[in-house]
Amino acid sequence: MRKALIVVDVQNDFCEGGSLAVVGGAQVAIDVEALINSGTYGAVVATRDHHIDPGTHFSDNPDFVDSWPRHCVVGTDGEKFHAPLAAPMFDEIFFKGEYTAAYSGFEGKSSSGAPLVNWLRTWGIDAVDVCGIATDYCVRATALDAAAEGFAVTVLEDLTAAVSNDNLPKVRAEFDAAGVMTG
Numbered sequence: 001m002r003k004a005l006i007v008v009d010v011q012n013d014f015c016e017g018g019s020l021a022v023v024g025g026a027q028v029a030i031d032v033e034a035l036i037n038s039g040t041y042g043a044v045v046a047t048r049d050h051h052i053d054p055g056t057h058f059s060d061n062p063d064f065v066d067s068w069p070r071h072c073v074v075g076t077d078g079e080k081f082h083a084p085l086a087a088p089m090f091d092e093i094f095f096k097g098e099y100t101a102a103y104s105g106f107e108g109k110s111s112s113g114a115p116l117v118n119w120l121r122t123w124g125i126d127a128v129d130v131c132g133i134a135t136d137y138c139v140r141a142t143a144l145d146a147a148a149e150g151f152a153v154t155v156l157e158d159l160t161a162a163v164s165n166d167n168l169p170k171v172r173a174e175f176d177a178a179g180v181m182t183g
Ligand SMILES: [Zn+2]
Pocket: 049, 051, 057, 071, 072, 097, 101, 102
């Protein structure tokens, strides 16, 4: 199996100090950098929330389910990778959500317009490990889409952070049902 690491949305706005901070986000950035530097993966890609005007995804009175405070706006510091992660560490970056909510990295495209699934297939990838933020939203959606596309998927749960830990039992049941491993 040729395996890729997909690093989901480890961006400043989703880490401590950001506009939509997820507890543990900054630690995820540190731990993911160490994993990348271990050299385990033949390919390492990242996804980024990349909003211009995503409609009702943003709200001044967010419900934190379908609507959220403004975050990851193109051109802001909040949209950048959280240190120590940085763009040159990745073989490719997939941007999503310009004009609509986009939870899955499979909705993203590279700067040259390549969708994530095409890129993975071109690189001969058949298995993916998924980590990042948030476990119960964009990691969940990315992992489920990867399984639906036929990849062997493992979510590295220790390298994720959740908006709400109360969501995790339901998310783990969805992973089980889809054949997504956790480890
Ligand atoms: Zn968003």
